[in-house]
Amino acid sequence: MSPPPPPLGRSRRRAAQAFDAALDDAELVAARAALAQGRWQAARTLLAHTGDEWDLRGHRVTVLAMEPYSAAWARDWLLAEPESADAAVLLALAQVQRALRGKEKTDRAREACRTAADRVPADPTPWLGMLLLEQGSTAAENAVRLFEQIRVRFADHHHAHHLMVARLAEHRAAAGPDPLHEVYDFANWAAEQAPADSPLAILPVIAHAERYRVLAAAGHEPADPAASGHWVGRRARQVMKSAFDWWLEWEHEGHPRRLVDLNFLAHAKVCEGRGAEAAALFHRIGEHPTPAPWSYPDRDPYPAFRAARDHALGTV
Numbered sequence: 001m002s003p004p005p006p007p008l009g010r011s012r013r014r015a016a017q018a019f020d021a022a023l024d025d026a027e028l029v030a031a032r033a034a035l036a037q038g039r040w041q042a043a044r045t046l047l048a049h050t051g052d053e054w055d056l057r058g059h060r061v062t063v064l065a066m067e068p069y070s071a072a073w074a075r076d077w078l079l080a081e082p083e084s085a086d087a088a089v090l091l092a093l094a095q096v097q098r099a100l101r102g103k104e105k106t107d108r109a110r111e112a113c114r115t116a117a118d119r120v121p122a123d124p125t126p127w128l129g130m131l132l133l134e135q136g137s138t139a140a141e142n143a144v145r146l147f148e149q150i151r152v153r154f155a156d157h158h159h160a161h162h163l164m165v166a167r168l169a170e171h172r173a174a175a176g177p178d179p180l181h182e183v184y185d186f187a188n189w190a191a192e193q194a195p196a197d198s199p200l201a202i203l204p205v206i207a208h209a210e211r212y213r214v215l216a217a218a219g220h221e222p223a224d225p226a227a228s229g230h231w232v233g234r235r236a237r238q239v240m241k242s243a244f245d246w247w248l249e250w251e252h253e254g255h256p257r258r259l260v261d262l263n264f265l266a267h268a269k270v271c272e273g274r275g276a277e278a279a280a281l282f283h284r285i286g287e288h289p290t291p292a293p294w295s296y297p298d299r300d301p302y303p304a305f306r307a308a309r310d311h312a313l314g315t316v
Contacts, residue, residue, distance in 0.1 A: 059256040065093035092116040124153035169210035216297035231271040278312040
C-alpha cells in the first residue's frame, strides 16, 4: 500500500533545514560549528584523530568543506601551518564545494585537489574532490580514471561508489527501462568484490533508486515512486531482499555514511510496499533523513520522508 502524498505548503527552504550532511557525527558537528566561527583548530584536531579511516575522513572533510567560509579559514590554517596536509585537503574540498555552487572556477578547484593529492599520495580524499567536480560532465572517461585512482587507494570507498552509480544511471536515459542496464552490473560487481561486511552490499539498491530518478525525469516512470512498478519486479525484489538481509546481519553502527544507505533502503522498502521492514529502518534512521532519495525525481524531500515514515510507523 502506498503512503499518502506528502503534505503541501512546505517551502523547500524550510525543508532543507531538516537535513544535516554531518548525519549523527557529533564530533564533526562541533568542529564544523567552530570552523564557522574561524576556529580551525577544532577541525585540525578532528582530522588528526580521524587518521586514515578513509570513509570517515572523506565524510568529515566533505562536510567541513560545505561550510560557506571554510575555504577562507583553511587558508588561514595553511598560513599558520604551511606543511599541514590536512589543511591542504580541506582547502581543496572547500574550493570544490565553491565550484559546485558556481563561486569558484572549476580549474582552480581541480588544481587545489592535485596539490593536495601530491602532499598526501595515499589519501583518496583529494581524488574524491576531483570526482565531485565531474558532476554534469559528459567526459565519462575522466570520471572512470578518477574513480580508479580512488580505488587504488581504498577499494571500498563508499562515497566514490555512490557517485559512480549516480553517473552510470544517467546513461541511455531515453532508452527506457532495461533490467540489464550497466548501472546494475556495476553495482552488483562492486558488491561482489567487497568484503562480506562491506556496506557496498547496499549498492544495488542505490543503483535501483538512481535509475528510477533518471527514468522518471525522462518520463518513463511516474513521478510518485511508490506508484511505480520499478521496485516490484522479480529482480528488484531479490535485490531489496538481499540488501535487507545483509543489513540484519551486518549493520555497522559506526560507519560514517550508514544513514545514507538506510535512507535508500527505507525508501526502497516503502516503494516495494514492505511496511514492517520500512518501519524497522525508520527507527534506525531516527531524525537523520537524507535528501536523496526522498527528493526523487523532483519532490520536496522532507515532507516526502515524513509522510513515508509516518505511514510506515502507523502514525498517520
